[in-house]
Amino acid sequence: MDYNEIIVLLERYWEGETSLEEEALLRRFFSEPHPDMPEALQEAAPLFSYFQEEIEREYVMPEKPEQVPIPVATTAKVVQLSPFRHWMKYAAVLLMAVGMGYAMKQHQRQEMKARIVAAQQLKMEEEARLAYMETKKALQLLAKNLNKGTDKMQKLAYFNEAAGFIESSN
Amino acid sequence: MDLFLTQVVPVRQKLYRFAYRLLGNEEDAQDVTQDVLMKVWSQQEKMTELQNMEAWCMRITRNLALDKIKSKKYRLADELDRAGEVPATQHSPHAIAEKNDVMIKVRQVISELPEKYRTIIQLRDMDGYSYQEIADILELDMNEVKVNLHRARKAVREKLQNIQVYGL
Numbered sequence: 001m002d003y004n005e006i007i008v009l010l011e012r013y014w015e016g017e018t019s020l021e022e023e024a025l026l027r028r029f030f031s032e033p034h035p036d037m038p039e040a041l042q043e044a045a046p047l048f049s050y051f052q053e054e055i056e057r058e059y060v061m062p063e064k065p066e067q068v069p070i071p072v073a074t075t076a077k078v079v080q081l082s083p084f085r086h087w088m089k090y091a092a093v094l095l096m097a098v099g100m101g102y103a104m105k106q107h108q109r110q111e112m113k114a115r116i117v118a119a120q121q122l123k124m125e126e127e128a129r130l131a132y133m134e135t136k137k138a139l140q141l142l143a144k145n146l147n148k149g150t151d152k153m154q155k156l157a158y159f160n161e162a163a164g165f166i167e168s169s170n
Numbered sequence: 171m172d173l174f175l176t177q178v179v180p181v182r183q184k185l186y187r188f189a190y191r192l193l194g195n196e197e198d199a200q201d202v203t204q205d206v207l208m209k210v211w212s213q214q215e216k217m218t219e220l221q222n223m224e225a226w227c228m229r230i231t232r233n234l235a236l237d238k239i240k241s242k243k244y245r246l247a248d249e250l251d252r253a254g255e256v257p258a259t260q261h262s263p264h265a266i267a268e269k270n271d272v273m274i275k276v277r278q279v280i281s282e283l284p285e286k287y288r289t290i291i292q293l294r295d296m297d298g299y300s301y302q303e304i305a306d307i308l309e310l311d312m313n314e315v316k317v318n319l320h321r322a323r324k325a326v327r328e329k330l331q332n333i334q335v336y337g338l
Contacts, residue, residue, distance in 0.1 A: 014327050016320035020298055043330050050276040054296045061186035061203060 007040050027052050177223045178210050185231045191292055192235040202238060206231045225306035279329045287322035294319055
């Protein structure tokens with residue numbers, strides 16, 4: 001191919017006006033050795049060599065079949081699983097239920113105990129109050145009876161006084 | 171399921187290559203490709219409505235790869251690390267060294283482009299996609315693709331000229 005044609009094509013390439021076929025042509029041209037290549041083409045030579053190299057370079061992704069999503073066929077046989085297959089799950093649920101039940105029972109028992117203690121406390125206070133009232137009543141009665149005695153003693157004092165007075169006048 | 175097997179599984183290598191170029195790392199490219207397949211598999215009902223399944227898969231690949239880059243504050247593999255990967259030819263050691271040097275520089279020029287430009291050049295010049303397909307993959311208007319490709323090539327040309335003239 002004439003160098004002039006390539007120069008024109010390359011100019012169109014820089015302008016972004018070339019088609020895919022023309023770009024392939026340029027790559028092909030630059031992949032072949034041209035000892036008398038004009039200077040106008042020399043600036044692009046390394047770029048096209050690089051493109052060619054990148055195109056030929058193989059990026060092979062290592063096969064990892066286990067990571068590729070495996071399509072599940074709709075006609076796949078349905079395998080019945082035994083309900084006891086996951087016995088540990090059931091055991092764990094049961095264990096948790098038992099644990100929670102036990103905890104609740106313990107809590108109830110403690111509450112009941114606290115209530116009984118409170119009731120006993122109340123009863124004792126009531127008894128103490130009653131005893132106090134009884135004692136107070138008894139002491140009041142005693143005081144009343146003692147006051148009765150002072151009246152009689154007062155009268156006796158008058159009598160003694162009168163007897164003394166009579167004796168002194170005689 | 172048939173669509174998945176006939177249209178998605180065969181483009182797996184292409185998706186991997188695209189992811190690899192974006193991420194520059196084999197392991198992450200594999201992860202992203204697997205994620206893309208899983209995502210496509212989970213959206214099977216959408217497949218029948220699509221006009222270009224491959225472009226859709228490529229788009230998902232790009233989005234997931236960019237997400238990964240963002241999430242990991244990704245650092246693209248040093249270009250020099252890949253210098254040794256340039257295949258040796260039958261030329262003299264001096265010619266090989268010179269060619270490798272040039273290749274490293276070109277690779278560097280491409281890698282220094284903004285992500286959009288770089289991807290467009292890769293899709294067009296290395297993968298041979300049409301403007302419409304690139305527009306579908308990048309979710310751009312076809313004219314935008316053309317404009318961006320023109321700008322990208324212009325930027326590459328300027329840098330190559332600098333290298334040639336000043337050896338920069």
